[in-house]
Amino acid sequence: MEFSFGFIQTSGHKCSASWIRLLFFCSMLSTWTSVQGWSYFHSSTFMTWEEARTWCRDHYTDMVAIQNQEEIEHLKSWLNFTTGYYWIGIRKLNDTWTWVGTNKALTPEATNWAKGEPNNGKARGSSGNSEDCVEMYIKRDKEEGKWNDESCLKKKTALCYSAACKSDSCQYGECVETINSHECACNPGFYGDKCDQVVTCNKDEVRAPDNGKVTCTHKYGDFAFDSSCQYSCKEGFQLSMAGPQRCTATGSWSEQPPTCQLVQCPTLTRPSRGSMKCNDPLGSSSYRSTCAFACNEGYVLDGSPSNTLQCESSGSWNASQPSCVAVQCPAIQALENGIVRREADESFSYGKTCTFSCAPGYKLVGPNGVTCTSTAEWSEQMPHCEAVTCQIPKGKAHLTHQCSNSELRPNSSCSFSCDHGFKLQGAHTTRCSEDGQWSEDIPACKAVQCPAIQDLGNGIVSCEGDADERFSYGKTCSFSCAPGYKLVGPNRVSCTSAAEWSEKTPHCEAITCKTPEGGAHLFTDCSEPLSKLLINSTCSFTCEPGFELQGVQTVKCSDDGRWSEDIPSCKAVRCLVLEDPESGSVNCSNAEPLFNTQCTFTCGEDSILKGDKIRTCDHHGNWTGDQPTCEAVSPSATVVASSVAAGGAAVTSGLALALWLLKRLRKKASKFELDSNSNIDTPTAVYKSSIDSLI
Numbered sequence: 120m121e122f123s124f125g126f127i128q129t130s131g132h133k134c135s136a137s138w139i140r141l142l143f144f145c146s147m148l149s150t151w152t153s154v155q156g157w158s159y160f161h162s163s164t165f166m167t168w169e170e171a172r173t174w175c176r177d178h179y180t181d182m183v184a185i186q187n188q189e190e191i192e193h194l195k196s197w198l199n200f201t202t203g204y205y206w207i208g209i210r211k212l213n214d215t216w217t218w219v220g221t222n223k224a225l226t227p228e229a230t231n232w233a234k235g236e237p238n239n240g241k242a243r244g245s246s247g248n249s250e251d252c253v254e255m256y257i258k259r260d261k262e263e264g265k266w267n268d269e270s271c272l273k274k275k276t277a278l279c280y281s282a283a284c285k286s287d288s289c290q291y292g293e294c295v296e297t298i299n300s301h302e303c304a305c306n307p308g309f310y311g312d313k314c315d316q317v318v319t320c321n322k323d324e325v326r327a328p329d330n331g332k333v334t335c336t337h338k339y340g341d342f343a344f345d346s347s348c349q350y351s352c353k354e355g356f357q358l359s360m361a362g363p364q365r366c367t368a369t370g371s372w373s374e375q376p377p378t379c380q381l382v383q384c385p386t387l388t389r390p391s392r393g394s395m396k397c398n399d400p401l402g403s404s405s406y407r408s409t410c411a412f413a414c415n416e417g418y419v420l421d422g423s424p425s426n427t428l429q430c431e432s433s434g435s436w437n438a439s440q441p442s443c444v445a446v447q448c449p450a451i452q453a454l455e456n457g458i459v460r461r462e463a464d465e466s467f468s469y470g471k472t473c474t475f476s477c478a479p480g481y482k483l484v485g486p487n488g489v490t491c492t493s494t495a496e497w498s499e500q501m502p503h504c505e506a507v508t509c510q511i512p513k514g515k516a517h518l519t520h521q522c523s524n525s526e527l528r529p530n531s532s533c534s535f536s537c538d539h540g541f542k543l544q545g546a547h548t549t550r551c552s553e554d555g556q557w558s559e560d561i562p563a564c565k566a567v568q569c570p571a572i573q574d575l576g577n578g579i580v581s582c583e584g585d586a587d588e589r590f591s592y593g594k595t596c597s598f599s600c601a602p603g604y605k606l607v608g609p610n611r612v613s614c615t616s617a618a619e620w621s622e623k624t625p626h627c628e629a630i631t632c633k634t635p636e637g638g639a640h641l642f643t644d645c646s647e648p649l650s651k652l653l654i655n656s657t658c659s660f661t662c663e664p665g666f667e668l669q670g671v672q673t674v675k676c677s678d679d680g681r682w683s684e685d686i687p688s689c690k691a692v693r694c695l696v697l698e699d700p701e702s703g704s705v706n707c708s709n710a711e712p713l714f715n716t717q718c719t720f721t722c723g724e725d726s727i728l729k730g731d732k733i734r735t736c737d738h739h740g741n742w743t744g745d746q747p748t749c750e751a752v753s754p755s756a757t758v759v760a761s762s763v764a765a766g767g768a769a770v771t772s773g774l775a776l777a778l779w780l781l782k783r784l785r786k787k788a789s790k791f792e793l794d795s796n797s798n799i800d801t802p803t804a805v806y807k808s809s810i811d812s813l814i
């Protein structure tokens with residue numbers, strides 16, 4: 120049979136304990152016999168349950184509540200029979216049997232009901248008051264020491280106890296009431312009569328680990344029961360155990376001292392199509408390790424905010440592990456009038472190729488395939504499909520075309536012509552074929568060509584345009600001659616559309632002067648032959664005898680092909696007309712007194728010629744000899760003398776007078792009778808008919 124027992128008064132707190140534990144304490148009890156124990160008391164009057172409880176609490180500790188076999192035996196022997204038996208400290212509260220001292224429910228194991236109880240008074244058919252309080256039978260022939268439920272209003276003897284335990288009876292333990300005594304049941308970790316000794320642990324078993332430290336707190340004494348040593352590690356290290364190291368009640372440590380272990384992060388893996396490079400200063404995939412990720416060409420990191428991961432002290436990487444994903448090129452739009460073909464997986468990612476083709480009647484302009492490059496761009500510009508047409512190439516100069524269809528679709532034809540001055544080279548018509556090609560090449564227009572112009576001797580030809588087109592239609596050539604030469608012909612010509620030069624091409628001729636034309640009687644003598652009178656040539660002139668030069672004697676050929684001076688002429692030499700001498704006459708061979716004219720003087724019958732009978736006109740225009748005179752046969756010298764005196768001249772010498780007269784006579788003479796060709800310097804005649812003019 121097993122009992123629970125009620126309440127143990129200790130240092131301020133109450134605990135429940137099993138019957139087994141109680142037996143364990145009892146075995147320790149013998150040593151404490153001197154302590155005054157638990158004592159029982161009962162009232163000498165009857166009272167209700169409430170009155171009984173109040174009375175017990177006023178005079179003792181409380182109503183009896185402890186139940187064990189020994190206690191029951193003690194009460195059975197010690198108490199006398201009393202009518203109505205004894206109230207004990209159990210009561211029904213809210214339909215539950217409760218120990219009033221602790222307000223705890225009565226457990227089934229601890230019950231000690233008499234047979235058939237509790238019955239709430241049904242056996243006796245009582246009504247009204249329910250039976251909520253408990254009495255214990257004492258000195259009854261049946262069921263002695265057992266319990267019975269009774270109406271709380273019934274008056275019975277109060278059964279009280281007083282406890283032996285005081286507040287300071289046990290320091291770290293429970294004070295256990297025993298019959299008439301108490302004992303200390305020490306809390307774990309304590310020992311001694313009053314439980315004031317504490318168990319200690321081995322201090323040497325507390326050691327700071329490598330890369331860590333330890334801090335202890337002591338509740339009851341250094342390294343004694345319940346001392347707690349908290350270990351910690353440097354950053355990046357982890358304790359091998361979670362909790363603190365405690366000194367247990369048995370004097371041993373709860374744990375061995377822990378160690379500090381390097382923090383490990385989960386092992387990372389190299390991404391496919393990429394690389395991973397780790398740096399492990401402390402250990403592989405450990406605290407402070409860093410791993411850098413990179414991707415192969417055409418792939419980029421994905422799934423992580425950074426390409427370098429670091430193992431943190433928490434044991435996790437500071438970012439999630441990246442992977443390598445292919446770069447994506449922009450999606451390719453549909454091809455108008457054509458088809459885009461993709462690779463099997465239909466993606467536009469790195470390395471993928473798309474190919475293009477056009478519908479019939481259209482041709483592809485651009486590449487027939489593109490590939491996604493590592494820079495997420497297509498390898499080439501997208502193509503497009505264009506309707507097939509033929510093209511007239513631009514820049515065909517001077518070519519005009521006329522086509523049957525403006526769009527130049529297949530089967531349209533075009534004819535060609537050239538601008539004026541240009542000649543078509545090639546086919547005159549062509550047709551657009553199905554593949555957009557012309558049936559004939561597009562012709563060209565070539566300028567018509569004039570005959571080549573040869574170099575000018577002694578001159579320069581300069582023509583417009585390049586060597587191959589200088590003699591083409593519309594081009595102009597100009598000409599110039601070397602110094603000393605003159606251009607004969609136009610100074611420029613242009614090529615006409617008739618493939619002819621606009622004018623006959625010129626030549627350069629040496630500049631010459633004309634043969635001097637001097638008229639009759641002129642003799643010309645030049646430095647060069649007359650056909651080659653170049654610049655600086657000279658010509659000099661003379662006249663036939665009897666003629667004299669009129670103008671310059673010499674001329675020079677100047678730069679402009681003209682003579683420096685007018686060409687001179689020759690004029691016949693002419694003497695003065697001779698007068699008849701007085702009483703005489705003159706008869707000349709020629710009516711005009713020209714060169715070589717001979718004049719003969721004759722005198723009358725009564726006179727004789729004195730002086731030159733014949734005078735000739737010389738090539739200077741002077742007559743030879745002197746003018747003769749005709750003198751009468753009788754002397755007449757006095758007449759001459761008086762005539763001179765009458766002239767008033769103061770002539771002192773007869774010779775001087777004769778000279779003066781001679782001079783006058785030479786000028787005035789017209790007709791003389793000449794005796795001979797006498798010397799003109801000899802004043803042999805006397806001028807007689809010119810008195811008036813002497814004055």
Ligand SMILES: *[C@@H]1O[C@H](CO)[C@@H](O)[C@H](O)[C@H]1NC(C)=O
Pocket residue numbers: 409424425427428429437438
């Ligand atoms: C993780 O650590 C590395 C190395 O220190 C650093 O470069 C990176 O930015 C960190 N990433 C994040 C998301 O903090």
Ligand SMILES: *[C@@H]1O[C@H](CO)[C@@H](O)[C@H](O)[C@H]1NC(C)=O
Pocket residue numbers: 706
């Ligand atoms: C002049 O002389 C010529 C010939 O000498 C002669 O024939 C002529 O009669 C003369 N005239 C006169 C007028 O004397």
